[in-house]
Every structure is written in structure tokens, then in C-alpha cells.
Amino acid sequence: xxxTAWYATRYADVRELIADSxxxxxxxxxxxxxxxxxxxxxxxxxxxxxLEGPRHLALRRAVxxxxxxxxxxxxxxxxxxxxxxxxxxxxxxxxxGDLVAGFTEPFPLLVLCELVGIPFEDRDxxxxxxxxxxxxxxxxxxxxxxxxxxxxxxxGLIAQKRSRPGDDVLSLLVRQCExxxxxxxxxxxxxxxxxxxxxxxxxxxxxxxxxxxLAQPDQWDRLRDHRDLMPGAMEELLRYMPVxxxxxxxxxxxxxxxxxxxxxxxxxxxxxxxxxxxxxxxFADAARLDLCRADNPHLTFGRGTHNCIGSxxxxxxxxxxxxxxxxxxxxxxxxxxxxxxxxxxxxxKSPLTLPVTW
Numbered sequence: 001x002x003x004t005a006w007y008a009t010r011y012a013d014v015r016e017l018i019a020d021s022x023x024x025x026x027x028x029x030x031x032x033x034x035x036x037x038x039x040x041x042x043x044x045x046x047x048x049x050x051l052e053g054p055r056h057l058a059l060r061r062a063v064x065x066x067x068x069x070x071x072x073x074x075x076x077x078x079x080x081x082x083x084x085x086x087x088x089x090x091x092x093x094x095x096x097g098d099l100v101a102g103f104t105e106p107f108p109l110l111v112l113c114e115l116v117g118i119p120f121e122d123r124d125x126x127x128x129x130x131x132x133x134x135x136x137x138x139x140x141x142x143x144x145x146x147x148x149x150x151x152x153x154x155x156g157l158i159a160q161k162r163s164r165p166g167d168d169v170l171s172l173l174v175r176q177c178e179x180x181x182x183x184x185x186x187x188x189x190x191x192x193x194x195x196x197x198x199x200x201x202x203x204x205x206x207x208x209x210x211x212x213x214l215a216q217p218d219q220w221d222r223l224r225d226h227r228d229l230m231p232g233a234m235e236e237l238l239r240y241m242p243v244x245x246x247x248x249x250x251x252x253x254x255x256x257x258x259x260x261x262x263x264x265x266x267x268x269x270x271x272x273x274x275x276x277x278x279x280x281x282x283f284a285d286a287a288r289l290d291l292c293r294a295d296n297p298h299l300t301f302g303r304g305t306h307n308c309i310g311s312x313x314x315x316x317x318x319x320x321x322x323x324x325x326x327x328x329x330x331x332x333x334x335x336x337x338x339x340x341x342x343x344x345x346x347x348x349k350s351p352l353t354l355p356v357t358w
Contacts (some may be wrong), residue, residue, distance in 0.1 A: 005249075005268040006261070011279035011299070013258060014271040019304030023250035023269055025050045045133060045147045047193040049306055051186075059186045060309060062176055066115070066169045072312040075115070079316055082110050083324040091328065096335035099354040100207050103325075108202035108317050115313075116194045117161060117168030126153060130195055154191035158184060198310060201243065202317045204350035208241040209318060210325065211351055212289065214334050223291060224326040233291040234319055239298035240289050242274030244348055273299050329358040 008014050017023060048059060065071060083103075090102035106123075113120040133146040158174060165171040173187045213220040223233050249268050256263040263269055277298045278286045301308040308314070325332060334340075338355035 004264070005270055006258075006263055008258070008269060008271045009275040011276040011282045014273060014276035015299060015303060017250065017258070017269055017271050018248075018273075018299065018302055018306075020250075020256065021305070022253050022256055024052055024253060025306070026249060026251045026268075045150065045192060045196070046185075046189050047196055048189050048309070049193065049197075051189055055183075055186060056305065058182060059190060060305075062173055062182060062186075063169055063190065063309065066172065067309050067313055069312045072316045075313075076316060076320065078114075079111055079320045080324060082114070083107055083320055084328075086110070087324055087328050096338060096355050096357040099210060099356045100351060101353070104207040104210065104321070104354065105203050107321055108206065109199040111313070111317055112194060112199040112202075115169060116191075116198070117166055117170035118157065118191075118194065122153075126150070126195060129153075130200075133196070150192060150195065151188065154188050154195070157191060158187055200348075202310075202314045204243040204348050205238065205241065205314065206318055206321045207350045207354055208243055209237045209322060210356075211334075211340060211354055212237065212241060213322075214332065214356070216289065217333065219289065219291060220332070223322070224330060227323070227326075229291055230319055230323070232293060232296070234315060234322075235296045235298065236289060236291055236293045237318070238300045238315075239277045239283070239293075239296055241349075242277075243350055244274075248273070273302075329356075332356055332358045 008017050048056065051059060086103050086107055090097055090099070093102065109123060110120055112118070113123075129146055129149050133150060157170060161168075161171045161174040162178075165174065170187065170191065173182060173190060176182045177184055177187060213223065223229055248271055250271065252263045252265050252267050252269065254265050277283070277300065280286045282297070283293070301311040301314070333356065335355035335357045340351035340355065341353040342349075343352055
């Protein structure tokens, strides 16, 4: 069916709209709304991003301590240990090597699985299902099938944590269900959030960061040799790279006036975060990667009640990942004659392969 969607591209507009409580996230596999009885539309893939009001607030509070800056800081030695383990195996496999398959994809996933309580060894099953779910966002039959699979998988994890709790976030949430603070559907939403975007965004950013720096060898050398630049450089990399653009859909729950335009109730707003992060009125020389950029109020992690709860963890993974690469492969470079592969049809703009040598 036809649907009206508005693109917001300027920094000021995007910043305002992503924090506007009158705009909510429709569930994955649920936009545009399909005609027919609700039963025909099948179960929706509801994550934390689609929860609103008291349920959303309760769930964020329940997991806040596990994703706080202090908790992530305490995890840094273990995160570095996981990075070293993967890079040791990558080095032993010989050169050239595909850094996506060997490091930038499994590293954030391994960190998240250990923290949340998702078996890393299940990745060969759930990664293809996740790809199918995200690729079929509005395809009813396939969308219902893969959504069912993901929900069944997370339900199985919840049941395991209930009978055999561990020292992980899912077990923490299951205990709060038993205390009446949360419902099983809330834990389901959290689990689906971690699977769909929890590690994926960090993986995309890490791969793009390495590719961007290696494509400008002077930048790679500068950051490798001047680690004091890392905090600001990390924020600049997060601003600079348009990993996912135009993939956030916000549904208007009432009429909204934006720059003398009226977004009607039921219409969709698509805030282009990457475009906002390249707005020249906010960022001087916005199209240039400036590792020393001082003022960097990028919107990569969102804003408002739905700002990314995993932002501290994502920053840590990006920092630790780059530093581990600098330390082990000081002379890392793109492999001659082997171009990275890209999926031009994907909503993500990150290399599928990254051939490197050292």
C-alpha cells in the first residue's frame, strides 16, 4: 500500500526529531502496515527500540548497570583478552587474511555473547536467520517465518536461564521477571535487541574504521603512533562513517509541524543520521576525516529516551579493537590486488570482506 515518508537530513531537524516522543518506532516486519486481520500479519519483531512508556523505562533501568561506563571500564581487560585471542588465531592462519571473517565480525559478537549470555557457538545458526529477518523487513511470509525462529530461539534462552542461571544479563533479567519487575516479553525484547543490533553495529563500525584508516595510511600511522588521540579519533570515526543511513523509521502518532511542513499522524519520518553528521553548519570541513576534531556532537548513538544503551560498550570495542590491531600488526595494510567486497543492496555500508596483509 502507498505510504508517505519524510526524510530529515539537516542536523538540527534530525536532532530534534529523534528525541520527539510523538514519533515511535514501528516493529520490524510491521511497516508499512499490511491490510487484513492482525492474525494474518503474524508476530512482530519487537526490540527495545519499539517499546514505549513504562515498559521501556523499566527495561532500560534493569540493564543500565550492566552497560554503564563503569561496568564497561571493568570489562576492558576481558575485552582485550578476547581481541588478542582472535588476532592470535588470525595471525597464525597466515597472510593475506580476511579481517572481517577473522576479527571485525566475531570480536563484537564474542564480547556481547559473553556479557548477555548468548551461546557464541550458536552463531552459525542465528547469524543467517538474522540476515534473513533484516532483509525481509516488509515481506510478510518470509518475515513471519524468520521472526518465529528468532522468538523461539530467545524463548529457549530464557527457559535455560530460568533453570540454570548464570552470571550474565539475561539471567539478571529472568530473576527480575520472577520478582515481578519485568515480564517475559520484556526479556524477549531485550534478547532480540542484542541479536539484531547489539553486535552488528559495532562490527560494521570496526570494519569501516579499519578500512577507512588503511585507505589513508598516514591516518593509520598517526593514530598508531599517537594513542593520546584515540578518544577524539574514535568519536570522529563514529561521526565520519555512514554505516547505516535512512534505516530508522519513526511513525507519527499525531500531527507534527517541522519547518512549516506538517507530518500527519500515521506518516513516517526517516532521520538520516549520517547526513546530520556531515552537516557543514555544525561540523567544519565535514567531509574530511579529522582525527583531532575537538567539537564533535555527532548523533550516531541517537538522543532522548531511545539513545543507544550500548554506546559505552560500542566505544570500548572500537577502541580496544583498533589498539589490539596497532599492537600486533603495526604494518597492517590492504592486500594488493584484492579489493574488499561490498553488498550494494544492503542497508548497511560495511565491507563483507577486508583482505589485509602485514
